[in-house]
Amino acid sequence: MKNFIVLTSVLLGSSLLASTTISTNHSSRSKSNKRFSWGSSNPVGTVSIIIDKSDYELSIYDDKGWYATYPVVFGNSSLADKKMEGDKNTPEGSFRTTSKRVHEKWSRFIGIDYPTAESREKFKQRKQRGEIPANASIGGGIGIHGTWPHEGFVIDRYKNWTLGCISMKNEDVQEVYSFIPAGTKVTIRK
Template structure:
């Protein structure tokens, strides 16, 4: 019996390694970080929506709010704007103020290049910093009404109703692609 169970596990492991080998890109971690994540998120600032997609297409939409009423791209730390671009969720944690927090990899190399170009053209104060700490999170306790009223209140993050962020947190893994568009 033990031999048969061991053999089944060995066969399954071999199939997994074979499947990952078929996707080989030069990094063995690529297979495990990306090939089993069927989800992606698209956040549309103009529609105040966070849309979740899986391998079959659109799955669900959640209402969201942002930092500033100014829906343009984030320029510098403290401008309260939400950045545009392509990001990944790099960590998840329970948050003491905002229920759940899913950290994005902002700033990306593209964000840094754009920040430096804007700074060199004088569009950003010389003393400005790019910032960080952008993520998807809930609201203060009992303040989900801010989402219903489209009240932008964050410092640049994406805020959801607490029950929505809890649902998203349960099934969206670290590594999920997040696109934020105007």
């Protein structure tokens, strides 16, 4: 009887371990996670954004620390750093938000200041090493925006579709848009 109980426990434990191991990193992040501060639904003080390309997450931080995390998608599935205009890659580095506007296709658009001096230097070095054509341009127009109407499923399925921007569900980008001022620090990393 003792052996039966031990064997059953081992088998149950193994199946639980296997089921948690098989699940992907993204399945647990299909909904946004938020912390609300002292009755206020908005972040407190200075706000910053960290976008983690490997985890498909955009996190908001304020003076109290972590505020919220939202699922996002990008341009190419390779998740490589942007090298030049037209490569569909999302740039990596330190940026600032520059503008906000209602967007007719993607709900809201929060522009970032790509290319920065750091981006231009990386671009110049890649040209010198012959990694990109001599006549390539660096590109621009990068921002954080929503999806086409009724296509939030691309975020749930982690389908990269943009030309290099960061895409969020429309309800999430509307929320972020409501409290992100121009000049907000944005860090994009792999």
